[in-house]
Amino acid sequence: MADSNTPKPSSSVKLVLLGEAAVGKSSLVLRFVNNDFQENKEPTIGAAFLTQKCNLPTRTIKFEIWDTAGQERFASLAPMYYRNAQAALVVYDLTKPTSLIKAKHWVAELQRQASPGIVIALVGNKLDLTSDGAGSGGDADGAGAEDSGDARKVTTEEAKTYAEEEGLLFFETSAKTGYNVTEVFTAIANAIPETSLKTARGPGASHTAGRTEEQRVNLNGPRDPNAKEGCAC
Amino acid sequence: MESLSDTLWDVVICGTGLQQSLLALALSRSDKKILHIDPNEFYGGAEAAFSLQDTELWVNRASAGSGGLFKSASIAKPEGTTGLSASRAYSLALAPQLIHARSTLLSQLVSSRAYRQVEFLAVGSFYIFKPPQESSQRPSLARIPSTREEVFSTTAVSAKAKRLLMKFMKFVLDYESSPQLEVWQPFADALLTDLLQQEFKMDAELQTYIVTLTLSLDGKISTKDGLAAIRRHLSSMGVYGPGFAAIYPKWGGLSEIAQVACRAGAVGGAVYMLGTGIKETETAEGEVKIQLTSGDTVKTRMLVRAGDSASDEMGITRLVAVIGSPLNSLFEAVVEGAPRPAVAVIAFPAGSLSTVSGKASEYPVYLSAHSSDTGECPAHQSVLYLTTLSTPDANATLNLALDAFLGTITEGQAPSVLYRLQYEQLAGSQRSQSEASIFTFPAPFLSLSFNDSTLQPVHEAWKKVMGDAAVEADYMTFADREGAVDDDDVYE
Numbered sequence: 001m002a003d004s005n006t007p008k009p010s011s012s013v014k015l016v017l018l019g020e021a022a023v024g025k026s027s028l029v030l031r032f033v034n035n036d037f038q039e040n041k042e043p044t045i046g047a048a049f050l051t052q053k054c055n056l057p058t059r060t061i062k063f064e065i066w067d068t069a070g071q072e073r074f075a076s077l078a079p080m081y082y083r084n085a086q087a088a089l090v091v092y093d094l095t096k097p098t099s100l101i102k103a104k105h106w107v108a109e110l111q112r113q114a115s116p117g118i119v120i121a122l123v124g125n126k127l128d129l130t131s132d133g134a135g136s137g138g139d140a141d142g143a144g145a146e147d148s149g150d151a152r153k154v155t156t157e158e159a160k161t162y163a164e165e166e167g168l169l170f171f172e173t174s175a176k177t178g179y180n181v182t183e184v185f186t187a188i189a190n191a192i193p194e195t196s197l198k199t200a201r202g203p204g205a206s207h208t209a210g211r212t213e214e215q216r217v218n219l220n221g222p223r224d225p226n227a228k229e230g231c232a233c
Numbered sequence: 234m235e236s237l238s239d240t241l242w243d244v245v246i247c248g249t250g251l252q253q254s255l256l257a258l259a260l261s262r263s264d265k266k267i268l269h270i271d272p273n274e275f276y277g278g279a280e281a282a283f284s285l286q287d288t289e290l291w292v293n294r295a296s297a298g299s300g301g302l303f304k305s306a307s308i309a310k311p312e313g314t315t316g317l318s319a320s321r322a323y324s325l326a327l328a329p330q331l332i333h334a335r336s337t338l339l340s341q342l343v344s345s346r347a348y349r350q351v352e353f354l355a356v357g358s359f360y361i362f363k364p365p366q367e368s369s370q371r372p373s374l375a376r377i378p379s380t381r382e383e384v385f386s387t388t389a390v391s392a393k394a395k396r397l398l399m400k401f402m403k404f405v406l407d408y409e410s411s412p413q414l415e416v417w418q419p420f421a422d423a424l425l426t427d428l429l430q431q432e433f434k435m436d437a438e439l440q441t442y443i444v445t446l447t448l449s450l451d452g453k454i455s456t457k458d459g460l461a462a463i464r465r466h467l468s469s470m471g472v473y474g475p476g477f478a479a480i481y482p483k484w485g486g487l488s489e490i491a492q493v494a495c496r497a498g499a500v501g502g503a504v505y506m507l508g509t510g511i512k513e514t515e516t517a518e519g520e521v522k523i524q525l526t527s528g529d530t531v532k533t534r535m536l537v538r539a540g541d542s543a544s545d546e547m548g549i550t551r552l553v554a555v556i557g558s559p560l561n562s563l564f565e566a567v568v569e570g571a572p573r574p575a576v577a578v579i580a581f582p583a584g585s586l587s588t589v590s591g592k593a594s595e596y597p598v599y600l601s602a603h604s605s606d607t608g609e610c611p612a613h614q615s616v617l618y619l620t621t622l623s624t625p626d627a628n629a630t631l632n633l634a635l636d637a638f639l640g641t642i643t644e645g646q647a648p649s650v651l652y653r654l655q656y657e658q659l660a661g662s663q664r665s666q667s668e669a670s671i672f673t674f675p676a677p678f679l680s681l682s683f684n685d686s687t688l689q690p691v692h693e694a695w696k697k698v699m700g701d702a703a704v705e706a707d708y709m710t711f712a713d714r715e716g717a718v719d720d721d722d723v724y725e
């Protein structure tokens with residue numbers, strides 16, 4: 001990149017994944033973070049936390065990803081993960097219509113309870129199980145279980161129309177083949193408003209314009225270890 | 234999976250206030266079976282932070298008598314268009330304590346790796362409110378110099394006062410050894426002001442500066458406690474960067490820490506249920522049988538819960554005000570290289586305000602101003618948290634203090650008050666209670682700065698739950714979980 005010698009501003013973005021059990025939330029994260037896939041992934045217990053950077057032309061976004069458990073008994077957890085989140089990925093399984101209904105519930109809850117500016121992406125996962133699935137696994141790796149064709153139960157049209165009505169980003173993905181996975185995260189990174197990024201100064205701070213001022217206090221940073229008695233001695 | 238009732242839980246934690254949440258964090262790698270419930274529909278208990286809408290729900294409950302240690306809550310908004318933003322643009326903290334850099338809470342957050350999820354902001358200057366000398370003048374704010382450099386450079390006090398302050402600072406930093414010890418010991422239980430007056434020959438104004446730094450709620454702090462508080466302040470200066478002694482977690486202070494701790498608990502496999510409280514408990518053969526308000530009955534080896542019975546100690550009255558000004562001048566870094574502070578503290582010493590009836594205010598009022606960088610209000614606004622001891626005049630005094638403070642603002646036009654929330658917080662039991670299988674935490678401290686004694690009962694509860702498996706060196710000391718650390722795999 002032309003300007004790779006000047007360090008790009010870097011900001012962290014808190015992102016939460018929500019959706020019914022077994023739709024592939026953890027698999028999407030695993031694909032994004034480790035470029036890996038596990039055929040029989042264990043259900044998430046409680047939640048998991050991972051980080052991954054995403055390099056945009058003008059800045060680096062560090063995603064702080066909270067992957068929540070979809071099982072109903074963990075439903076009380078969601079509020080503490082979407083609190084202050086700047087982005088949410090609401091996932092359904094496009095071979096399972098009930099999972100879209102659940103996804104709509106999550107979208108409604110986010111719109112009611114989460115930060116006003118939260119960027120929400122609706123993601124239909126397991127595209128490889130459909131006949132139109134780009135990069136569908138069947139022939140390529142010979143391991144496709146539903147090799148006989150199309151398991152799709154939610155049309156692209158239906159989900160897309162809903163997403164447009166609600167102002168959501170929309171993607172169909174396959175965590176298995178990796179199709180569209182990075183695109184989801186890149187689109188989210190691009191959609192986060194500049195003003196809600198932590199290093200970017202908010203509009204309230206016009207008196208510091210022109211200067212990127214580090215405001216976050218680092219508890220583990222390279223501070224003066226001899227500060228034992230403070231500045232006062 | 235096993236149902237709630239089929240599981241024999243190692244511990245049921247009731248309440249998601251700071252202490253219960255820290256216990257969940259402490260147990261998050263223990264493989265214990267943990268059920269964490271809260272009768273509220275929100276996280277954070279007495280340390281919660283609310284949107285405006287949630288505040289309203291909370292006020293309704295608190296005024297209906299089901300607010301635990303909170304009562305007499307009310308909201309006031311000006312009629313008509315208020316200038317307020319959407320409800321969720323606010324996160325008003327019920328108990329916004331600042332945290333001194335030397336607090337053990339911070340070292341535990343670091344060793345437990347929970348700090349990675351918290352964004353800390355600097356608490357900047359401490360000011361004293363100066364009433365006008367003549368009625369034609371404006372009241373003003375005087376910044377308290379709290380490092381040697383500041384004392385040296387300040388123009389607010391005389392050369393003589395500077396020497397006294399310097400001498401006192403030096404004394405405090407090493408006050409527990411000879412010969413300092415011999416100087417203050419005779420005053421240990423007397424007022425700090427007695428020591429300042431008799432041993433340091435400070436005048437009333439300088440005494441007020443010093444007492445303010447202790448953040449004493451009644452202004453009558455003892456020498457023993459006062460010296461400890463001042464030392465904490467001075468020795469916290471510069472620990473995490475130049476120019477500040479304390480920090481504040483973004484998004485509602487301790488509320489954020491409680492949630493981060495619960496998240497760690499959930500990652501560790503604890504089961505969480507909001508809106509679920511305890512109806513009845515029955516202890517038999519080392520097990521507690523708990524009837525939950527949800528109708529389920531669960532069995533556990535240990536029950537840990539919040540203490541919410543009031544004591545006869547004096548409580549505090551709070552006023553939370555959202556104002557339509559960013560108050561930029563309060564939040565400027567005063568030292569080169571310092572992060573821009575998001576919090577400033579203004580003290581109104583006892584006697585500095587005169588009440589409607591003409592009486593001078595009996596106790597100090599503390600005003601903690603939070604900029605929008607705390608995430609507690611939108612840009613161009615600020616949140617002011619005012620606290621004073623509960624007297625019959627407390628509400629009126631807090632409103633006076635608010636008006637007086639607004640009168641000191643010289644930038645732009647006088648800021649408008651967009652929203653007021655008032656409530657009382659009762660003092661509760663200061664001691665934890667430990668019966669065979671039930672552990673009850675003390676009530677939260679009412680102090681303005683986090684009190685490390687809050688952490689002791691958490692440690693005790695942890696030991697009880699862990700039993701023989703407790704390894705002291707491992708308490709709150711964890712490695713980062715896999716994938717949780719920033720590696721340098723930058724994805725293009």
Ligand SMILES: Nc1nc2c(ncn2[C@@H]2O[C@H](COP(=O)(O)OP(=O)(O)OP(=O)(O)O)[C@@H](O)[C@H]2O)c(=O)[nH]1
Nearest residue numbers: 022023024025026027039043044070126174175176
């Ligand atoms: N064919 C196919 N299978 C997938 C895909 N994504 C996930 N799976 C499989 O679906 C199952 C569930 O995936 P998870 O990632 O564990 O689902 P989850 O949403 O995290 O589930 P919970 O943690 O219980 O909420 C696993 O067996 C995955 O291998 C995909 O894109 N295509």
Ligand SMILES: [Mg+2]
Nearest residue numbers: 025026043044
């Ligand atoms: Mg999962």
